[in-house]
Amino acid sequence: MSKNAGARISKYTTDKDWEYYGKTNPYYGVVSWDKFKQESLSSEAIEDFFETGKQYVDTILDISHQYLDPDFQPQHALDFGCGVGRIAIPLASVCKSVTGVDVSESMLQEAVKNCTKRDIDNAIFIKGNDSLSDVFSLGKKFDFVHSFIVFQHIPCERGEAILKQLISLLESEGIGVLHFTYFKHASWMRKFAIKIGKQFPVLVRLKDYVKGVDYKPMMQMNSYNLNAIFHILQENSCHHSLVRFTRHSEDEGVIIFFKKTSQPSL
Numbered sequence: 635m636s637k638n639a640g641a642r643i644s645k646y647t648t649d650k651d652w653e654y655y656g657k658t659n660p661y662y663g664v665v666s667w668d669k670f671k672q673e674s675l676s677s678e679a680i681e682d683f684f685e686t687g688k689q690y691v692d693t694i695l696d697i698s699h700q701y702l703d704p705d706f707q708p709q710h711a712l713d714f715g716c717g718v719g720r721i722a723i724p725l726a727s728v729c730k731s732v733t734g735v736d737v738s739e740s741m742l743q744e745a746v747k748n749c750t751k752r753d754i755d756n757a758i759f760i761k762g763n764d765s766l767s768d769v770f771s772l773g774k775k776f777d778f779v780h781s782f783i784v785f786q787h788i789p790c791e792r793g794e795a796i797l798k799q800l801i802s803l804l805e806s807e808g809i810g811v812l813h814f815t816y817f818k819h820a821s822w823m824r825k826f827a828i829k830i831g832k833q834f835p836v837l838v839r840l841k842d843y844v845k846g847v848d849y850k851p852m853m854q855m856n857s858y859n860l861n862a863i864f865h866i867l868q869e870n871s872c873h874h875s876l877v878r879f880t881r882h883s884e885d886e887g888v889i890i891f892f893k894k895t896s897q898p899s900l
Contacts, residue, residue, distance in 0.1 A: 649737040651853075651854075653738045653739065655738070655850075656742075657740045658850075660717070660741055661680070661683055663741070664717040664718060665683065666853075669682070684723060684748075686720070687719075687724050688724040690724075692724075695728070697876075698809050702891060702892075708728065709731070710729065710730060710731050710733075710774065711732045711733070711777075711779075712769070712803060713735065713780050714779070714781040715735070715762075715782075715785075716735060716736050716745060716759065719748045719759075721780065722734040722759075723748060723754060725757075725778075725780070726756050730756060731757070732757040734760070735761075735769060736759070736762055742760075746759055764792055764795055769803060770799075775804065775808075776803055777807070777808040778808060778811075779809075779811075780811045781813060782889070785814050785815075786813070786856055786887065788856065790856050790859070793856070797863065798870065801872060806894055806895065808893070808894050809891070811890070814887055815856065815858065815885045817885070817886040818857055818884050819884045855884075857885075860888065873892075874893040875890060875891060876890075876891050877891070
């Protein structure tokens with residue numbers, strides 16, 4: 635990615651918002667269920683949190699075996715937007731190594747603590763940026779690249795640039811599993827209010843002040859153009875693919891499963 639492109643994209647950064655959630659509400663910031671809020675978080679809730687991650691990993695690997703490669707056994711996995719390790723930790727039980735990437739230092743610190751508690755020593759965690767430069771500096775590629783409920787929080791132009799970097803880190807015959815939202819069920823008035831909140835976050839702060847509630851950044855939910863996503867995949871040799879639909883509250887999405895292969899598309 636060129637320097638000019640990076641500068642153009644950086645003005646849309648939401649990274650500071652995620653450090654806020656990493657410091658104040660790290661588990662709820664990953665899965666927005668009431669029992670994962672910091673004020674009500676219990677040891678049982680944390681175990682439930684990681685159980686959802688294990689169930690999810692079992693499901694995506696099963697789909698990968700059924701439709702992409704029945705013999706696939708991930709060895710070196712990259713989890714983009716790893717948060718506190720909900721997916722990275724169960725991946726560590728089936729992979730030789732896992733690399734988790736996140737923009738929040740506080741999230742990464744919590745992920746390390748969670749690995750220590752579980753005696754997991756084959757996972758490392760790296761601060762991310764748009765170019766994923768610290769990941770590239772490892773000098774390795776991955777046979778499994780993953781991201782779930784992450785790109786939706788990243789403005790689309792940034793997200794598309796990051797997608798290209800992730801694909802370049804995936805080795806030939808490797809498998810990717812990436813999630814994107816593409817449609818919001820909301821009135822035009824609500825969509826307009828969300829758009830204004832993204833462009834002028836100071837108004838969100840003012841609204842909370844008027845209501846007398848503590849300020850917290852708006853969790854952006856961005857709808858991607860799937861034409862652009864599939865074009866990037868096809869142009870980068872990710873020819874074998876399938877999708878599974880998701881629905882979280884107002885937002886519809888797809889989990890795209892793909893295999894990077896030299897075999898041309900039909």
